Amino acid sequence: MDGDIEIKKIYENGMKILEHLTNNAHELQEQMLEEILKRNAGTEYLSRFFSSDQADKQSFKTNVPIKGKYHRLLADIVVKKCFSDLDEGKSFYLYFSKPDMKTPSGLVASPYSAFYSKTNTFKNSLAKFCISPIETILCLDHKQSMFCQLLTGLLQRDEVVRLGSIFASVLARTIKFLEDYWRELCCNIRTAMSLILTGPNPELADLIQQICEDKSWEGVFKKLWPKIKYISSICTGSMSQYIPLLELYGGGIPLVSPSYVSSEACFGINLKPLSNPFDVSYSFLPNTAYFEFLPVNKDGGGKAQETRTIDKPVDLENVKLGQYYEVVVTTLAGLYRYRVGDVLKVTGFYNKSPQLQFVERQNVVLSIGAGKTTEEELSKAITNAKLILEPFGIMLTAYSSYSDSSSTPGRYVLFWELKMKDSNDLPKLDARVMEQCCCIVEESFDFTYKSFRKDGAISALELRVVKHGSFDELMDFYTSKGASISQYKPPCCLKSEEAIKILNSGTVGKFFSPKTMS
Incomplete structure (x- = not known):
């Protein structure tokens, strides 16, 4: 009973935060830009356009050019509203790492997912929600990493209530890997040929073998992980080509695209997790970055359908329903009016925050x-x-x-x-x-x-x-x-x-x- 009260309290607090963010989108965007300029006004890049004592919104918008080439808790809270008993199991999320790179100036750089997996925040919270040992995630050999994560996932199959990855392409790759290596995985489980295994488990190996030997793999996720509630993965844009495959192997398990994130910023969350994955819209979070939107003309009729941007951007509160935009971000980390390259369509509003649907990558x-x-x-x-x-x-x-x-x-x-x-x-x-x-x-x-x-x-x-x-x-x-x-x-x-x-x-x-x- 105490656990149920605590879960309800977490959910209610999370929804209060969401209501606050979306009801005060304009004010929070102003505060976000003010904080970015206050912190970074003296940087080499911004000092090209204005002095520190001129670091205000007008100077920023007038002088800084537009360049081109998480809120995970909130997303999880929204999903929990649709599925019961998620706290009684664990997640089987596939994460992978890669070596750090060095920029020409000597700074260390890496994709956000790889960076985050090495942080103490991730390591300390990992055991609470993910079944994969940290060693399997940090392994730089992707095939070894996937093999060991799948092995762990199969060993704890009765605890898994969520299956997922950041992008749907990883789950598609996992299916192919499982098709190629299920026999070897069963051999490891049957004979305890891995440090992950505490002892031989021939009964589990026989069960997995029986499932994988079936000519049709329709619904194989549900068969391998019988308590799974949903599959979590970003399925928009180029990832949408994998939706039919994941629906086939999911066998009716809901496919949830929980959030819209990139290395540049966390943009928004899906407030309707059970919506058709082809029709997902994301409610923008005004406290993660300062957002601007370049209006996009999409010509049709007698001309080739070509995406063109109009130079003057609009703020988050001024986007129009049904219009297309390319998103531009300014962040605390040092991106200034950076064109992300994603073309979005405004499909609605949640309170005062716009809901946008991913359409395509610009100029692809x-x-x-x-x-x-x-x-x-x-x-x-x-x-x-x-x-x-x-x-x-x-x-x-x-x-x-x-x-x-x-x-x-x-x-x-x-x-x-x-x-x-x-x-x-x-x-x-x-x-x-x-x-x-x-x-x-x-x-x-x-x-x-x-x-x-x-x-x-x-x-x-x-x-x-x-x-x-x-x-x-x-x-x-x-x-x-x-x-x-x-x-x-x-x-x-x-x-x-x-x-x-x-x-x-x-x-x-x-x-x-x-x-x-x-």
């Missing part, structure tokens, strides 16, 4: 000549096309693209990784079906693209199907170049020749739309 486009296709447009086109595969039991598990200008005229090339819904087998590819997918993708593009195709200025779209695990190899490539596995975002449009070469090497089938468009 496929382009041949004057034709341009945005990330949002490409995503919608692929969503339309993959519906053709569903009656055949085929799933699209990952995709990317690039503009191929090696011949004249150039063409768009798509890479798709496919699997059967009820097994891990590579589907038998029917040329007519795949060509129909190509046609639907092209028909979903805008008027300008279709005009160029009809005029012969753009060649027929090409679809390359890659073998199982090709996109894991792509992730390995980017993490070897310094990307954090915890924060890895699959590229919607490839620019790296090396990355294109990796997917080309895994290609098992090529298909084209008709040479001419009607």
Whole structure:
């Protein structure tokens, strides 16, 4: 009874904080900027634009240029409102670390997720909510780290009430890893071949083997972790391509995208955790950074759908319902009017704080000549096309693209990784079906693209199907170049020749739309 009263008190206090933040969004934003300028006015960067005694909002907005290239407790409190008994179990969150880097000036730098996992705050609170030993998280060998975290998660399967990672791409990678190594995991459990194990557990090994030997892995998360309440992961933007896969393996377990965070700042939290993962909006938190919003025009109709920003930004309290913006942040850590590159749409307000939906990354486009296709447009086109595969039991598990200008005229090339819904087998590819997918993708593009195709200025779209695990190899490539596995975002449009070469090497089938468009 005392425990229930304490949980209720924590929830009520958390909601009071949330109400205070969102009801006083304007005042808190003003205080945030004032605190940033007070603390950092004497820095080398800001002193280029005004002296310390001129460090006010007007001087900041007039002189500092816009540059471009957590509240975890609150998010958890909102989620707890939707699910009971979360405090009676533990979380199986997959975290990964990576070596620190040094900037040219000698400062140590690392992705936020890697930095946070090394802090005393994380280490001291880890045992309260996460089952993975800190040694498995800090291991710099990602495969060893994932193996040991999965081993720990399976050993404590009856305690797990939440499964998650920062981004959905990590959970997708975990599924593939489990498919490849479940036999070895069972062997370790059966014979106690690990320091994590206190002794042999053949009964558990037999149970996991029985689950994993099933031809269909639909609902495998629920089978392996029977008390799981929800899956927690950011599923917006390029991560949305993994939603069908996670829903398949979750077997009806809610997929929750709790917060909108990046290395630059914590932006907001999802106040409707049970909403459709494709339709999530985030309520902005005014005390985490100073936010400005560049209005974005998204032209349609007779012109190519191209994202353009208008130079003059607006403050958080002045955004308009239904409008698009690119978010700009100023932080205590030393980012000043930094363009994050995310395009957002205002979908509503919670008290005086706006609720925004992630739309796409700014300037991520496929382009041949004057034709341009945005990330949002490409995503919608692929969503339309993959519906053709569903009656055949085929799933699209990952995709990317690039503009191929090696011949004249150039063409768009798509890479798709496919699997059967009820097994891990590579589907038998029917040329007519795949060509129909190509046609639907092209028909979903805008008027300008279709005009160029009809005029012969753009060649027929090409679809390359890659073998199982090709996109894991792509992730390995980017993490070897310094990307954090915890924060890895699959590229919607490839620019790296090396990355294109990796997917080309895994290609098992090529298909084209008709040479001419009607």
